[in-house]
Amino acid sequence: MANTPSAKKAARKIERRTEVNRNRRSRMRTFVRKVEEALASGDKDAAGAAFKSAEPEIMRAAQKGVLPKNTASRKVSRLAQRLAKLGA
Structure with a gap:
């Protein structure tokens, strides 16, 4: 447990x-x-709409330091690939 005031803060x-x-x-x-x-x-259509709202959310998490930038980019990329495969 923290002992000093600064450690407690x-x-x-x-x-x-x-x-x-x-x-x-x-x-x-x-x-x-x-x-x-x-x-x-x-x-x-639902997947496209969900992806459009998920992408900025993922990148915002990276910007705020919740996860690394490359991890966020990889997640977005893989979701986009799966969406493209669904459309093909």
Whole structure:
């Protein structure tokens, strides 16, 4: 456990940031799940609409430091590939 005042404050800050990041990660995963469900059902229009809303959410998570930029780009790329394959 933290002993110094600065360490106690740091622990409080980390706790708050962890909660914010957890919410952001959860929100991003929800958007990705909607795209995957639409892809699984084979509904091209729904999948396209879900992808359009998921892409900025994923990139926002990367911008806020919830996940690395390359990871976000890879996720978007793979979802786009799956969407293109569904349309073909």
